[in-house]
Amino acid sequence: SEERFDAIVVGAGPSGNAAAYTMAKAGLKVLQLERGEYPGSKNVQGAILYADALEKVIPDFREDAPLERHVIEQRMWMLNESSYVGMHYRSEDFNEEKPNRYTIIRAQFDKWFSRRVREAGATVLCETTVTDLVRDIKGKVIGVRTDRGGGLIHADVVVLAEGVNGLIGNRAGLRPELKPEAVALAVKEMHFLPQEVIEQRFNLKGDEGVVIEVMGTVTDGMTGTAFIYTNKESLSVGIGCMVSDFARNETTPYALLEQFKNHPSVKPLLEGSEVKEYAAHLIPEGGYRHIPEIHGDGWLIVGDAGHFVNAVHREGSNLAMTTGRVAAETVIRLRQLRSDFSKADLALYRKTLDESFVMKDMKKYKDIPNFLHGNAANVFGTYPRLINEAAQRWFRVDGVAKREKERQIIASFRKGRGLRGLIGDAFKLARAWR
Ligand code: FAD
Numbered sequence: 001s002e003e004r005f006d007a008i009v010v011g012a013g014p015s016g017n018a019a020a021y022t023m024a025k026a027g028l029k030v031l032q033l034e035r036g037e038y039p040g041s042k043n044v045q046g047a048i049l050y051a052d053a054l055e056k057v058i059p060d061f062r063e064d065a066p067l068e069r070h071v072i073e074q075r076m077w078m079l080n081e082s083s084y085v086g087m088h089y090r091s092e093d094f095n096e097e098k099p100n101r102y103t104i105i106r107a108q109f110d111k112w113f114s115r116r117v118r119e120a121g122a123t124v125l126c127e128t129t130v131t132d133l134v135r136d137i138k139g140k141v142i143g144v145r146t147d148r149g150g151g152l153i154h155a156d157v158v159v160l161a162e163g164v165n166g167l168i169g170n171r172a173g174l175r176p177e178l179k180p181e182a183v184a185l186a187v188k189e190m191h192f193l194p195q196e197v198i199e200q201r202f203n204l205k206g207d208e209g210v211v212i213e214v215m216g217t218v219t220d221g222m223t224g225t226a227f228i229y230t231n232k233e234s235l236s237v238g239i240g241c242m243v244s245d246f247a248r249n250e251t252t253p254y255a256l257l258e259q260f261k262n263h264p265s266v267k268p269l270l271e272g273s274e275v276k277e278y279a280a281h282l283i284p285e286g287g288y289r290h291i292p293e294i295h296g297d298g299w300l301i302v303g304d305a306g307h308f309v310n311a312v313h314r315e316g317s318n319l320a321m322t323t324g325r326v327a328a329e330t331v332i333r334l335r336q337l338r339s340d341f342s343k344a345d346l347a348l349y350r351k352t353l354d355e356s357f358v359m360k361d362m363k364k365y366k367d368i369p370n371f372l373h374g375n376a377a378n379v380f381g382t383y384p385r386l387i388n389e390a391a392q393r394w395f396r397v398d399g400v401a402k403r404e405k406e407r408q409i410i411a412s413f414r415k416g417r418g419l420r421g422l423i424g425d426a427f428k429l430a431r432a433w434r
Contacts, residue, residue: 005031007331008144008155009122010130010168012039014317015303016161017113018057018324024122026332031153032122033146035129040110045188045279046229046236048211049104053318057325058116062098066108068231069209070099073202077265079216080388084265095208103209103229103236105190133158133172133299140342141172141298157341158299159327161320164282166305174299175292175306180247181373182286182307184224186240187253191273195233201269202230213314216384218260220251221377225314226260228269235270237261240283245376253280285311288366294353295346300327308358312365319358326352367432378417378425386416 009020012034020032036042048071054061073090094100118124129147136142143154160169164183169175193201202210214226224241239256246253261270284290284307291308294301302308303320310319330349331341339345353359372379390409400408413422 003031004154005029005123006155006335007031007157007159007328008033008153009159009161010144011161011163011303011305012036012114012117012124012126013043013110013161013163013303013320014113015305015308015320015324016159017110017117018053018321019159019161019302019328020122020124021057021113021117021120022325022328023331024117024120026328027121028332028335030122031155032117032124033128033130033144034114034124034126036126038111038126039114039124040107043106043110043279043281045238045277045281046103046105046190046231046234047317048229048314049102049109050315050318051098051100051102053321053325055098057321064112066104066112067207068103068105069204069207070094071101071103071211072204072208073210075210075212077212077214077216078384078387079214079218079263079265080385081217082264083388083392084214084216085384085387085391101211103211103231105231105234130162130168133168133174135172135298139297141296144168156298156335157331157346159324159331160299160301160305161303161324162305164284164304166301169292169301169305174296175301178282178284179286179290180244181242182284182290182369183243184240184283184285184311185243185246185253185280186238186283187257187278187280188236188238189257189275189279190231190277191235191237191270192233192276193235193273197272198230198233198235204230207232214260215380216388217381218263219256219380220249220259221381222246222249222251223372223376223380224256226256227314228266234276235273237270242285242373243282244373283311283316284309285369287311287369288359288362289369291362294323295343295349297343297346298341300330300346300349302327308362310361310365312368313361315361322356322358323353326356326358364434365432371428371432375425375428378421382417386413 006028009016009032024030072094075088077084077086132145134143209230212228222241222245226239229236302323308319309316
């Protein structure tokens with residue numbers, strides 16, 4: 001017998017969960033399919049959760065969500081081989097009643113979110129891989145097939161929340177294949193340490209947390225960043241670079257992670273830790289120009305599958321949850337209007353995103369990937385080196401007159417990058433940042 005749902009959601013990451021929850025809560029008959037053993041089983045990493053996006057889906061999430069620490073301090077480091085130049089922002093204001101950013105462990109968080117989805121009334125099936133989208137004669141998506149057999153499952157609309165690989169969308173020709181210059185490969189480890197050790201090392205009390213975002217010579221001149229996030233009893237430590245850069249340079253993510261962990265500014269933070277989990281994952285970092293069509297007859301694409309990641313601000317899960325919620329609200333609205341979920345009607349999803357921070361931010365940074373592509377050796381190598389050398393010259397007290405130090409610093413930049421290079425880079429960056 002054929003079953004029929006108001007909506008099918010493919011995937012139980014943050015985007016799919018936000019979509020399924022919102023629709024189920026509004027009384028729609030929702031089926032969510034997840035290929036993993038349980039939601040989050042494919043997501044063993046720690047990460048930053050941006051509260052605002054989740055609050056708009058589940059306002060009382062703080063009551064029972066598995067949160068690690070709320071972030072009170074952000075450190076941004078620019079590394080060379082022996083040092084870093086950093087900017088730290090720490091504020092007591094982040095010790096607020098409803099903190100703005102938390103560290104989380106995705107496996108636990110996704111499981112919790114999924115429980116909320118089921119409580120809202122959705123049917124959630126794990127260990128079920130969607131194998132195909134099914135269309136009618138006119139090409140409208142009318143349901144899916146899964147690896148469990150059992151024939152076609154019908155729905156008025158299918159929400160593709162299948163993450164970065166997006167194989168179902170690719171297979172159905174809804175989105176193009178990922179390009180190596182549009183996707184980063186990240187590796188990540190969990191380093192376990194006693195709670196008191198983490199609190200002493202990072203100057204924290206209670207549930208306070210620190211995140212460190214790092215760029216510089218640790219990526220061997222490739223476009224990429226590294227990070228350390230404090231959880232309650234562990235640190236998430238990782239590094240990622242564009243796949244196209246890995247293909248050109250003969251290094252591996254593992255080698256970079258080792259190099260990062262052994263940096264003299266990083267090593268003491270990890271000292272004595274026990275490494276328990278290891279994960280590798282892709283991140284769609286190509287930006288606005290790589291966003292595929294996100295709606296069509298009977299279907300919507302949300303989250304990483306739609307390339308919604310703001311690499312400059314390290315935001316992904318919040319865009320996933322926001323696109324999931326907006327997709328769901330679109331479906332709810334159209335259902336009230338007795339829509340047939342045609343492409344023309346579902347364009348409301350795109351329009352709503354265009355008017356929100358999601359597309360505005362994606363558009364703002366649309367030229368950054370191109371700026372970095374081809375300029376990575378300077379941005380991630382030459383400049384971090386020059387800036388660290390300048391800092392050392394400036395702070396070392398050695399009988400050299402200050403005016404002479406200034407002269408040496410300016411000379412080092414001219415020698416390291418050339419006057420034309422400096423002006424050209426500044427101009428290109430300013431234009432890409434606008
Ligand atoms: P996913 O979380 O990838 O979920 C997709 C789900 O769909 C998976 O569970 C998968 O099993 C399932 N699926 C796929 N295909 C099928 C199929 N055919 N049938 C059934 N199920 C299927 N973002 C942040 O906001 N903060 C961070 O700190 C952060 N750190 C990150 C660190 C790393 C190392 C990485 C890799 C990413 C990080 N991100 C971070 C990005 C963030 O993880 C993603 O943006 C977010 O998970 C996207 O959510 P999603 O629901 O779209 O996709």
